[in-house]
Amino acid sequence: MPPTVLVIAGNDPSGGAGIAADIQAITAAGAHPAPVITALTVQDTVNASAVEPAAPEFVAAQAEAVLADMPVAAVKIGLLATAGIADAVATVLARYPAIPLVLDPVLVAAGGARLAEEALVDVVLDRLCPLTTLLTPNALEIRRLAPAAGDTAARAGSLRTAGCKWVLAKGGDEADEGRQEVVNTLYGPGAPRVFRWPRLAGGFHGSGCTLASACAARIALGDPVDTAVAAAQALVHTWLERAFRPGRGQLVPLRRPA
Template sequence: MEKVLTIAGSDCSGGAGIQADIKTITVHKLYAMSVITALTAQNTTGVYGVQDVTPDFVAQQLDCIFRDIKPNAIKIGMVSNPDIIAVISEKLQEYQGVNIVLDPVMVATSGGKLLKDHAVEVLAEKLIPLAEVITPNIPEAEALCGFQIDSLDDMRKAAEKLSSIAGKGILIKGGHLFSSADDLLLYESKEYWFREEKINNPNTHGTGCTLSSAIACNLAKGHSVPDSVLLAKKYITGALRDHFDVGKGRGPLNHCYAIR
């Protein structure tokens, strides 16, 4: 069985973060492992508190995993401060982590801020170059690129700028910009457009976490980057179409829709 490691924050309400990642990995029939970077007090209505794990303890978790069960793919989600980012970068290089998918989580679906401003530059410098794929949405891509994205051409320009930093796969998710759910993957200087109708479902809590985890799962199974994105898009589209409804705010999608 292939093993997938998620490095992310905990969502006590179960819809995003570590909890969403483990659900996603499990329904892909792979072995899930986790390194927790932060505890959050949140639910479908907002983020009410964030408590960072110490960088030393993040390092200790990574040591324990890599010295015993080496992952076939790694998903990185919420990394809220520069010191945690630095230690993750050091450990992934030390242990030669492969198939790294970076979801540059900055703001929760409910609007709560999850990444400190001064951490963005460190993220771009230390983690983006290690990733096989990064998966920013429009606001995250704007923060990383430094310019506003209002069109398909802007998405292309943003992907090209991020590619010059990372040199690998850049998946820009267009759901914040358009009435459709068209995403752009720039990989090895080639454009891949993944065009989907936008599903009329307000319950989208954790979709970014889930998509990046699904991409990591497919990379672990040996699929190419474009095929991994395609399969992950199909999975998340099905989970949204299930119209799961829990919570008083913007609820999570149904990670288990396919195995009921």
């Protein structure tokens, strides 16, 4: 029986990101997704134009129903949209401290539209970071979460001090990484681990959701965090190599079993 990953995220009607990406990635990586919807969005492969959050108590009730019904082996969080939703989710998950949590701190759509209110950052730092096994911020997100720190290593250290056990700092959108490769760095116990991947042409919709969900699936399957991160990146790189363009905008990873 595949292990269950509780996925808490918003819906993207294009199917490129959000809960659809999570479901596809977790399934392709060998686990069973149990999706909890936090928000509806008006979104396509170009950008997002509207977000309609669910009531915090309704999001919490969805998660509680899953946790009461089945053994959850990992939790993946994506778009939370509001501080109220984040607070409600933290209250539920605090009762399950043994379940590994992968947090992808979604703040802005790939096209640049803001998806979360400003107050969400404080709740992520104060209530969710202490519960987080693996945080997977991109360059913009790590700067928003740790604005006072210096370089990426200092920002990751700040987030680990806030409670995150591991931080995977993604470099796909870093201009100074050059055109030839993407550099992702995993900060945790011991020395940082650097992953270098050939930079693929084009922009991708849902790559962050996909990677965080693949990490959660590998952790649910029993991998240690550093092993899960390495395996998930390799899997996602393959999906990005196969990416297709279903609409007018960005490419979408082809999330299929290896």
